[in-house]
Amino acid sequence: MPELPEVETVARSLAPHVKGRVICGTQLLLDSTLHPLSLPLSSLLGRTIAGVSRRGKLLIINLDPVSSPELPTCVVVHLRMTGRLLTREANAKKGSHTRCILELQDACGQTELLFFDDTRTFGKILVAAPAILEQWKFWRDLGPEPFDLSGGEFLLRLGRKMAIKSCLLDQGVLAGVGNIYADESLFQAGIRPDRPAASLTKEEAAKLLKALCKVLRLSIKHCGSSIRDYMDAEGNVGSFQNKFMVYGRGGEACRKCGATLERMRLGGRATVFCPHCQH
DNA sequence: ACGCGTGCCTGTTGGC
DNA sequence: TGCCAACAGGCACGCG
Numbered sequence: 001m002p003e004l005p006e007v008e009t010v011a012r013s014l015a016p017h018v019k020g021r022v023i024c025g026t027q028l029l030l031d032s033t034l035h036p037l038s039l040p041l042s043s044l045l046g047r048t049i050a051g052v053s054r055r056g057k058l059l060i061i062n063l064d065p066v067s068s069p070e071l072p073t074c075v076v077v078h079l080r081m082t083g084r085l086l087t088r089e090a091n092a093k094k095g096s097h098t099r100c101i102l103e104l105q106d107a108c109g110q111t112e113l114l115f116f117d118d119t120r121t122f123g124k125i126l127v128a129a130p131a132i133l134e135q136w137k138f139w140r141d142l143g144p145e146p147f148d149l150s151g152g153e154f155l156l157r158l159g160r161k162m163a164i165k166s167c168l169l170d171q172g173v174l175a176g177v178g179n180i181y182a183d184e185s186l187f188q189a190g191i192r193p194d195r196p197a198a199s200l201t202k203e204e205a206a207k208l209l210k211a212l213c214k215v216l217r218l219s220i221k222h223c224g225s226s227i228r229d230y231m232d233a234e235g236n237v238g239s240f241q242n243k244f245m246v247y248g249r250g251g252e253a254c255r256k257c258g259a260t261l262e263r264m265r266l267g268g269r270a271t272v273f274c275p276h277c278q279h
Numbered sequence: 280a281c282g283c284g285t286g287c288c289t290g291t292t293g294g295c
Numbered sequence: 296t297g298c299c300a301a302c303a304g305g306c307a308c309g310c311g
């Protein structure tokens with residue numbers, strides 16, 4: 001389940017493989033993979049990749065600038081649950097879950113492939129120009145990056161009746177947090193996931209934001225969490241799953257106090273917390 | 280406007 | 296052992 005640290009890891013591992021390359025071929029193997037607002041994949045032909053960045057859980061392949069505002073400026077990829085971006089040799093065969101392929105040529109004429117594989121087909125690719133991004137509600141409403149957020153602004157954004165965990169998962173509140181890092185950051189901050197968001201004091205909100213940023217940075221350092229499907233653009237897995245304090249550990253002993261970790265469903269999501277450490 | 284429930288999708292898991 | 300329901304979960308959507 002790629003969240004902010006996993007997408008950041010994919011972006012970093014992908015950049016050296018695609019930067020400066022020209023898109024010389026495209027294949028769409030599953031129509032629904034292309035976002036409804038997307039320009040056709042063929043509009044990428046001949047365009048050079050400037051670099052790779054990230055916004056929340058979105059991976060962004062940036063293109064070299066051109067004069068016409070109608071032409072795409074970037075390719076936005078949402079991996080959702082099982083999406084993968086993988087660099088492959090020119091003669092690599094597509095797999096049964098390959099949904100899209102970009103053929104990339106370097107200055108020497110050498111070709112490399114970029115595969116978008118996605119078992120459960122929830123992932124999306126959006127070939128976008130600025131006007132298209134403005135039309136895209138999800139993009140417009142996307143909250144700030146956790147690392148750019150001040151304590152005051154965070155507290156303001158938590159002024160809701162909903163559970164604090166549901167609030168953290170809301171991409172309009174802040175961008176990039178999914179089920180893993182919501183549970184982990186709430187544990188680190190000692191806050192129960194079912195507390196109404198608006199019930200957090202200024203001090204608790206500050207503690208939670210600090211814990212969240214710390215957990216996200218630590219996970220990036222460990223190249224993300226690989227539960228089942230996640231790997232980076234070179235096929236490497238992350239190791240942060242070995243550091244989980246609560247996620248996926250319901251019924252097991254708390255690593256801090258030894259109490260039995262509790263499971264609950266919150267907004268339809270599996271949630272694990274320590275009834276002793278979190279209040 | 281907000282908050283909640285449901286559908287999407289397929290591979291894996293666990294209970295009977 | 297084999298079958299099948301439950302589960303994984305981010306987001307769009309519809310409802311109250």
